[in-house]
Amino acid sequence: MDTLDQLEAVIAARRTAAPDSSYTSSLYARGLPVIARKLGEEGVEAAVALLSGSDEELVGEAADILFHLLVALQARGLSLADVRAELARREGTSGLVEKASRT
């Protein structure tokens, strides 16, 4: 099991913990709008770190995004397996070719 799979399992396990003892549980208790806002904030923080932060700060923000993304996926009953399947489906198709097929 890789680190992301482990984190996904930890998030699933922490979901039903007491919200005052678990950040993960507190996110689910506060609901989708808060999860969505946190995901957006982490994206912005990563973009800022990319432009003006250290490598360490960028890696930290990337980890925050992955954590909150997994929380968001599970909030909708989705999983890393769904994302992996989508990425596998896209494998070998240039982004430029895919974009052209939509116009």
Ligand SMILES: N=c1c2ncn([C@@H]3O[C@H](COP(=O)(O)OP(=O)(O)OP(=O)(O)O)[C@@H](O)[C@H]3O)c2ncn1[C@@H]1O[C@H](COP(=O)(O)O)[C@@H](O)[C@H]1O
């Ligand atoms: N990987 C993470 C992880 N990454 C980031 N975070 C939290 O995500 C939050 C990021 O929010 P910000 O950067 O905006 O910081 P903040 O201002 O403190 O956040 P807010 O008060 O605005 O919510 C921080 O509270 C981080 O601690 C995480 N919290 C938990 N995990 C994993 O989840 C496990 C279970 O954690 P609990 O659910 O808290 O037991 C942990 O053992 C870790 O493995």
